[in-house]
Amino acid sequence: MLLRKYMSLLGVGSAQIDLILKKDIISPGDSVHGKFLIKGGTVAQELQMIECALVMVDMKTEREDVLDKVVIDVETRIQPDGDDVVPFTFRLPSNVPPSNKNISYHFKTKLVFKQGIESWDEDMIKVVKG
Structure with missing residues (x-):
């Protein structure tokens, strides 16, 4: 058990996050759910937390700019092999x-x-004129 705890502190076997969007084609000013x-x-x-x-990438220069950020305080205990769901809403500038x-x-x-290594996820969206 102690070995598994230390491994999770290094990121091995730690909890993972996945953002699941209702749609990934969005117009400026729309809400994303x-x-x-x-x-x-x-x-x-x-x-x-x-x-x-929301990151915009300039493909020519490979520059990434953070346009906006949402921080959700979620102080809870994630159980081994359990699933938790947190709702997500974001308004595209x-x-x-x-x-x-x-x-x-x-x-x-x-x-x-x-304690432990952070877990990351990236989800592409397409912005189209409304």
Whole structure:
């Protein structure tokens, strides 16, 4: 048991997060709805928060800019092999340019624990003119 605890502190067998969106094609100013699915690892872990950032990528320069971020305080204990669901709502800024061959967007989600390595997820979205 002690070995599994130390392994989870290093990120091996720790809880994982997955952002599940109702739709991934969105217009500027629209609300995005979905849920975070948190899958427990091999040992119980104390979850502190979920951070989810909207990132715009300039494909020419490979520059990433965080346009907006949502932080959800979720102080709870994630049980081994358990599933937890946290609702997600986000309003896309109205001034973002549409996706094209030079601009792409994704949500970068981070699961932050009181102890241990953070867990990451990335989900691509397409921004289209409304």
